[in-house]
Each structure stands twice: as C-alpha cells, then as structure tokens.
Amino acid sequence: MIRVAVFAAAAAAALGLAERHVAAQPPVESREVRQLVTFRFLPGQTRAALDIYRTGILPIYRGVESMRTVRLLGEVESPEPLDLVVVTHYADMAGMDRANQTMRGLPADGPTIGQLYQQVADLSLGHHDQFIEVLSPPVMAGTPDGLLEVLEFLRVAPGSQGAFERQMLQIVHPWEEDHATRQLVPRTETARFLLADDGWDYLRTYAVRDLASWQAYSTARARHPAVWAANRLVEQRKTMILRELPDMRVR
Numbered sequence: 001m002i003r004v005a006v007f008a009a010a011a012a013a014a015l016g017l018a019e020r021h022v023a024a025q026p027p028v029e030s031r032e033v034r035q036l037v038t039f040r041f042l043p044g045q046t047r048a049a050l051d052i053y054r055t056g057i058l059p060i061y062r063g064v065e066s067m068r069t070v071r072l073l074g075e076v077e078s079p080e081p082l083d084l085v086v087v088t089h090y091a092d093m094a095g096m097d098r099a100n101q102t103m104r105g106l107p108a109d110g111p112t113i114g115q116l117y118q119q120v121a122d123l124s125l126g127h128h129d130q131f132i133e134v135l136s137p138p139v140m141a142g143t144p145d146g147l148l149e150v151l152e153f154l155r156v157a158p159g160s161q162g163a164f165e166r167q168m169l170q171i172v173h174p175w176e177e178d179h180a181t182r183q184l185v186p187r188t189e190t191a192r193f194l195l196a197d198d199g200w201d202y203l204r205t206y207a208v209r210d211l212a213s214w215q216a217y218s219t220a221r222a223r224h225p226a227v228w229a230a231n232r233l234v235e236q237r238k239t240m241i242l243r244e245l246p247d248m249r250v251r
Contacts (some may be wrong), residue, residue, distance in 0.1 A: 012227040022056045030091070031090060031092060031133050032089060032090065032091060033089075033096060033132065033133050033134070034088075034094070034191070035087070035088045035129060035131055036086070036129070036130045037085070037088075037127055037130075038074070038082050038084070038134065039083050039120075039124050039127045040083050040124060040127070041084070041123050041124050042123055042125055045123040045124075046083050049076065049084070049111045049120050049124065049155075052119050052120050052123075053086075055070065056068070056110075056111060056116045057113070057116050057120075057229040060103060061088075061107065061250045063102075063106075064103060065120075066088060066095045066096070066099035066102065067088060067090065067239070067250060068251065069089045069249065069250055070086065070088045070249045071246055071248075071250075072085070072244065073085040073087065073242035073248075074243055074245055075240070075241075076241040076242055076243050077240070078242075079240070082240070085108060087242075088215040093190045098102075101193040102223070115249075120244040123153060129195070130196050130200075131195040132191035132193055132194060133192050133204050134189060134190075135168070135190050135192055136169065136173055136188070136189045136190040136191075137169075137173070142214070144186070145244075147208060148204040148209070148214070148243055149206075149243065150207075150208055150214055151203060151204075151205055151240045151241075152204040152206070152238070152239050153161060153198075153202075153203055153206065153237065153239075154200065154201060154236070154237055155194075155199060156201050156233045156235060157235055160221055160233045161201060164201075164202070164233045165234060167229050168190045171226050171230065172190075172227055173188065175187045180223075184208065184209070184216050184217040184220070184243075185214075185217050186207050186208075186212075187205075187207040188204065188205070188206050188207075189205045190205065191204075191205070194212075209218060211241070212240040214241065
C-alpha cells in the first residue's frame with residue numbers, strides 16, 4: 001500500500017521575558033507542500049494502472065477539497081526509468097492531514113482508497129514517495145496547457161542551504177521574471193525537500209514550451225553572472241523532463 005507520510009510541522013522560538021511580560025511566539029509560516037509518487041510498473045501494466053487512477057482514485061480525489069490539484073505526469077526524458085509521477089498539491093501539512101482524514105472516513109460503497117492504492121501497487125515494480133515544501137513566491141498567472149514539466153533535483157554543499165535559498169529567492173527568481181526568460185520558461189519554482197530519496201536538498205520545477213526552450217534557458221542560466229553564486233553551491237543535479245497526461249488532472 002502506498003503510505004502517505006504524515007509530518008508534524010514544528011517550530012522553536014525563544015520566549016523573551018521582561019518584568020512579567022512574555023513575548024508571544026511568532027506564527028509559523030505556512031507553505032504549500034506537495035507529494036510526489038514515482039512509479040515503475042510491471043511490463044505491459046501501465047495502462048491498467050492508469051485505468052485504476054482514472055475510474056477509482058481520481059473520482060475520490062475530486063471530492064477532497066484539501067487537495068488543491070493532482071497532476072499525473074509521464075516520462076519524456078529521464079536519466080532513470082519511470083512510468084508515472086503523481087504530484088499532489090496541498091496548502092500546507094495541515095491540508096494533507098485533512099485530506100487523509102477525509103479519505104479514510106469516506107463511505108465504503110466501493111473499494112476504499114487503501115484498496116485502490118494496493119491495486120496499483122500490485123501492478124508496479126516499485127514506487128517511492130517524496131515530499132517538498134515550496135519556498136518561492138506563488139505564481140499568480142496561469143500557464144498554458146501542453147507544456148513540458150522539468151524536475152531538477154539538487155544537492156547543495158553541506159551548510160550552504162541558507163545561502164542557496166537566499167540566492168534563489170533574491171537573485172535567480174527575479175532574473176527569471178524578465179520578459180525574455182519568461183518566453184522560455186513560463187513558470188519556475190523552488191522547493192525544499194522534506195523527505196527525499198538519495199539525499200536531495202531542493203527541487204526546482206519549470207514549465208517549458210519544448211526541449212529547445214529548456215536548452216536555451218539552461219544556456220542562458222549558465223552564462224549569467226548573477227546566477228553563478230547559486231550554481232556554485234550545487235554539488236549534484238538530476239533532471240527529469242515529463243509531460244502531463246491529458247484529461248487526468250484534478251482541479
């Protein structure tokens with residue numbers, strides 16, 4: 001069964017005391033979180049697994065308001081074999097908790113969500129779950145359908161996470177807002193891994209028009225002096241290029 005991990009968001013703050021006055025603890029910032037489930041299926045079983053999603057799982061998801069959106073992505077280019085990536089968006093970890101509670105409490109007038117997950121697992125060679133917290137500002141404008149989705153996994157030098165995040169948010173994202181860059185990549189995001197395989201630290205995602213646009217963006221980024229400071233902190237990179245499956249999106 002696919003196990004949906006539940007994380008408890010924790011924050012520590014110092015309480016300052018001054019003559020019987022206790023300072024209030026600042027609120028914890030709430031960020032969007034996403035679950036990425038990557039599958040490899042048994043030979044010839046991808047269509048059957050997608051049918052389970054289409055007829056059983058996605059109808060349940062559509063009734064769970066805590067799921068902001070669900071997207072199913074197939075491989076275009078990847079350094080490792082995969083058949084399907086399911087990306088589920090939540091407002092925050094509390095939203096993920098609410099979604100799990102809702103699905104567990106649904107009336108059993110058919111297979112439960114757990115039974116449907118098991119059916120998919122029975123068709124797979126394996127899967128792994130990863131969770132990310134989105135750091136970049138929300139993208140207000142929508143992007144056209146039919147774009148490629150690039151997932152760029154990053155491992156940074158030990159102890160450099162704070163510097164990397166500042167460089168991304170203060171330098172790289174503003175550069176990516178330039179009109180010329182937005183013509184190549186209509187959407188870019190930066191997220192921190194909460195749970196990852198192989199020790200990845202960050203995930204950058206991009207919507208690109210085609211492979212040529214991705215190559216042009218990568219070249220421009222490599223040549224831009226303002227982006228070098230962030231790139232210098234990256235020790236390892238893995239890039240997957242995917243395409244959303246038509247008619248399989250929830251919201």
